[in-house]
Amino acid sequence: MNLALVDPFVLAQDCPEAMTGKLRSGHSSCIRFNHRGDYLASGRAEGTVVVFDIETNGVARKMRGHTRQIQSLSWSSNDRYLLSASQDCKCILWDLEDGTRIRSVRFEAPIFIAEIHPTNHLMFITALFEQQPVLVDVTDEIPKKCTLPSVPKRSQAEWEKLSTRQQTLDEKQTTTVAVWSSSGEHVLAGTSRGWLNVIDTRSRQIVHSTHLSSNLIVFIRLTASGRDMVINSSDRIIRTVHLPDFTDPKTDFDNLRIEVEHKFQDLVNRLSWNHVCFSATGDYVTASTYMNHDVYIWERRHGSLVKILEGPKEELSVVEWHPHRPFVAAVGAESGPIFIWSLLTPQRWSALAPDFHEVEENVEYVEREDEFDIQPLEELHKRRLDQEDEEVDVLTIDPGKADFNPGEFRMPVLLDLDASDSEDEVIAIGTGQYRRKSPGRGQQWMNEAEAVENADDTAGGRKAAINGISKAPNGTKRRRAD
Amino acid sequence: MDRERSPKRKRSPDGLARFSTPERPPHSPISAQQSPGLQPRSFLAADVEEPQFDDVQAAYHQQHEELRQNEVYESRSPSVNGIQKSASPPRERQLGYKPKLILRGHKKGVAQVKYSPDGRWIASCSADASIKIWDSTTGSLLQTLEGHFAGISCIAWGPDSKTIASGSDDKSIRLWDVETGKPHKTAFTGHHSYVYSLSFSPKGNMLVSGSYDEAVFLWDLRTAKPMRSLPAHSDPVGAVDFVRDGTLITSCSSDGLIRVWDTATGQCLRTLVHEDNAPVTSVKFSPNGKYLLAWTLDSCMRLWNYVEGKGRCVKTYQGHLNRKYALSGCFGVYGTKPYESAFVASGSEDGRILLWDVSSKILLQSLEGHRGPVMSVDSHPAERAIASGGLDRTVRIWRSDEPIEQTFAHEQLADETSEEVPPDMRAEMAEMAEMEQAAQEDREQGSEQEMEVDG
Structure with missing residues (x-):
């Protein structure tokens, strides 16, 4: 409801300007905004999943279950469930209502990426290290895993033209990244040899393949509409692609042509890109760079570089754009803080004193004819009251995007989360004195987690450990105001 | 406890008597003529006794005419200048x-x-x-x-x-x-x-x-x-x-x-x-x-x-x-x-x-x-x-x-069923409304005299 009052020039900006904040809870390795844009999930290097509240910049939840670095995070469409994938070969589906695990699924290899199905939160797709991608259905306690193919679909003639060596290489391809199309009827998968496969979810067959790059495809991200795709490849080029409407029954997958719209690259420095993502509307593409401190932003209409966001003195790994606002978050690769870029909003001084006007240059004041006439107060008062004859509606609510529907999921606010910053590497030992925390402190839970892990996995069931509420045994850093 | 307060705090009577503003000139026709005993005493400073309310009431009656x-x-005021509100429903x-x-x-x-x-x-x-x-x-x-x-x-x-x-x-x-x-x-x-x-x-x-x-x-x-x-x-x-x-x-x-x-x-x-x-x-x-x-x-x-x-x-x-x-x-x-x-x-x-x-x-x-x-x-x-x-x-x-049927319980029902209410549903709704009415009447009879509850 603040939009009517905010400076229109500020509202017109759709690209962040400057670094405005920093979030910190341990060493973050991966971040993801929820769909509403009020929470930011962060996976940490030691396996904890933390959910930040963007409004308060505080930790809203903390969930423990992984033992190694989190690789990817994915929110369900109603923002109630969060899927985390880790290098410890596990995927965990969390219920944010109470912070419990709904399912924990183990794989044979570390996981690159795991994405929740857009409509069914009990289904997800994973891409594994040097293995075939897996479609997982966790409706039942025992997960159903279906392996999906990676070998690109070629016509018979094409296949015969290949040399034997090429054929064997083709066979050995693995999928490095897999995401859902917007409807969830198809999976878009990138392979280690630069192919993009479109896989039908129901038949689990590749219906279309396009060769995009000669190198490995690192990452794929779609816009909210699902019609645009950005691809990061290890050949140091970011490609954007306009996708056809897969849900259209008339789509002919055999004669589909997927054309690259733009190629973004740094020809001078030969920069390679750590992570790419779309802006809220899809008008911009942003990327973090390998061995470099900046965040690059290109606009898609002309394909030009519009901004380089000055970063901290740290390489940035994952970069994410807020789902509605010009607000970018990126993870520092070395020490794991989350940096935030957004708009700078200067205070308008005329808002503080309504009888003051901001003028560009001096204006000669013209006195109104009756300005200093003395009028009886009573009469003025009466006249003023008489003028108040308009109809006023204080009840009708204009529908707005940010409005909350009663049926929507709302994460409960936990008040006893006092371990929120206890896992920082510095702890207070006296007034104004801090020391680095000894390594390994506060990781006791890991052993416990390991102990119950087997039972946990076979049953695949709900473990009673309610994360985030359990208190950390280590010393808490407390800074009380006064 | 409040009598021990320093005079400095007296200017800031806590809690309820928040803004005593003797210095501000009144602008509205109601003059602030209240009994002198009431004005400087904050509500907390002296846990108000019954007679004081009579003071207030007296003050009120004095001003009653003006009110x-x-x-x-x-x-x-709404019909000033002969413009009668042309709002569609007649307001109560x-x-x-x-x-x-x-x-x-x-x-x-x-x-x-x-x-x-x-x-x-x-x-x-x-x-x-x-x-x-x-x-x-x-x-x-x-x-x-x-x-x-x-x-x-x-x-x-x-x-x-x-x-x-x-x-x-x-x-x-x-x-x-x-x-x-x-x-x-x-x-x-x-x-x-x-x-x-x-x-x-x-x-x-x-x-x-x-x-x-x-x-x-x-x-x-x-x-x-x-x-x-x-x-x-x-x-x-x-x-x-x-x-x-x-x-x-x-x-x-x-x-x-x-x-x-x-x-x-x-x-x-x-x-x-x-x-x-x-x-x-x-x-x-x-x-x-x-x-x-x-x-x-x-x-x-x-x-x-x-x-x-x-x-x-x-x-x-x-x-x-x-x-x-x-x-x-x-x-x-x-x-x-x-x-x-x-x-x-x-x-x-x-x-x-x-x-x-x-x-x-x-x-x-x-x-x-x-x-x-x-x-x-x-x-x-x-x-x-x-x-x-x-x-x-x-x-x-x-x-x-x-009548309570316009209020919340039915609003929801109506919203869920939208405009197209199947006839059997409509009968049900009518029945419910009737029941509600009956309950309402019962309630009224029960609470004819206002109840007092001690906490």
Whole structure:
């Protein structure tokens, strides 16, 4: 409801300007905004999943279950469930209502990426290290895993033209990244040899393949509409692609042509890109760079570089754009803080004193004819009251995007989360004195987690450990105001 | 305890008698002729005795004629210049709220009453440093929350109806679990003086507070630390409120200003000031968040359109007496579904509760019962009921006999089934309405005489 009052020039900006904040809870390795844009999930290097509240910049939840670095995070469409994938070969589906695990699924290899199905939160797709991608259905306690193919679909003639060596290489391809199309009827998968496969979810067959790059495809991200795709490849080029409407029954997958719209690259420095993502509307593409401190932003209409966001003195790994606002978050690769870029909003001084006007240059004041006439107060008062004859509606609510529907999921606010910053590497030992925390402190839970892990996995069931509420045994850093 | 207060604090009578303003010239026709014994004594400073209310009442009767004139004037105002309102539905000219329950139990005056967002409970806080939770239908006492060291000026319900925040003259804000009655282990400390007002963000992750120390703080509920301090005012902050989607905060102060803030950036977006510059003691967003309702110590309530231009006063409600205390009130709904209209309700220092139509400014009803200033009025989130609390230490519940079928229970049903109601469903609905009516009649018979409940 603040939009009517905010400076229109500020509202017109759709690209962040400057670094405005920093979030910190341990060493973050991966971040993801929820769909509403009020929470930011962060996976940490030691396996904890933390959910930040963007409004308060505080930790809203903390969930423990992984033992190694989190690789990817994915929110369900109603923002109630969060899927985390880790290098410890596990995927965990969390219920944010109470912070419990709904399912924990183990794989044979570390996981690159795991994405929740857009409509069914009990289904997800994973891409594994040097293995075939897996479609997982966790409706039942025992997960159903279906392996999906990676070998690109070629016509018979094409296949015969290949040399034997090429054929064997083709066979050995693995999928490095897999995401859902917007409807969830198809999976878009990138392979280690630069192919993009479109896989039908129901038949689990590749219906279309396009060769995009000669190198490995690192990452794929779609816009909210699902019609645009950005691809990061290890050949140091970011490609954007306009996708056809897969849900259209008339789509002919055999004669589909997927054309690259733009190629973004740094020809001078030969920069390679750590992570790419779309802006809220899809008008911009942003990327973090390998061995470099900046965040690059290109606009898609002309394909030009519009901004380089000055970063901290740290390489940035994952970069994410807020789902509605010009607000970018990126993870520092070395020490794991989350940096935030957004708009700078200067205070308008005329808002503080309504009888003051901001003028560009001096204006000669013209006195109104009756300005200093003395009028009886009573009469003025009466006249003023008489003028108040308009109809006023204080009840009708204009529908707005940010409005909350009663049926929507709302994460409960936990008040006893006092371990929120206890896992920082510095702890207070006296007034104004801090020391680095000894390594390994506060990781006791890991052993416990390991102990119950087997039972946990076979049953695949709900473990009673309610994360985030359990208190950390280590010393808490407390800074009380006064 | 209050008699030991230093003279310096006397100027700042805590709790309820917030803004004594002898120096301000009155602008409205009602002169502030009150009995000399009442004026300098704060409500807390001497736990008000019954005779004092008689004083108030006497003062009221003196001014009664003037008030009457005001009312007459008010009811005439919409048809000035011969323009009769051409609003499609004929608006009711009167409302039928009747006293239903009197809840006793507080040992000192009641500063604020609030319905829980789910409508099940009423919380009341008092200068006796306790909060009481009452069942809103039966009036039975659920909990008494004790833990503050001084009188409590304000309470706010969390959106889940399970937590209550309270702000006290001991400078702290506490959170309470309604079911267990236990306070949250860390109090919110940071204000340098009495906490006058509180409001929860709609998501329940933030709390905004206004204090006598002239500051407005935005608190992170999870860490119990102030997130942001809004450099708000140059006089005590009387009230703060969140807009319904949580993006705006409003605050008002006895410096006569109402400010509107952006929650996300902490910047002031708008300042509203009336020519008379009367101290503003209370402010509230309208249910749809498009208007602000402000109480000033010139016995006026003003409805502001804060969006248009630089902010414009669109309505002035008069008829109540408000010269000394920070009274507060609420918006309410009357009429049947497609033509629902809104009223504003406020307490008065003469013991009445007044209900005006929002648009026409007609006084719809005047409820009498409280013996002493009515500090706070709140309306039920769904039903036609209002609760009030006053310096006579009582909480009173008033209900309207408006047929209940237009209200909430059926609204939902109607919404779900949309326009196309299958015939069997329609029969069912009719049946339900009938049952409801019968139940309503039963209830009326049962509560013919107003009930009294002791807490």
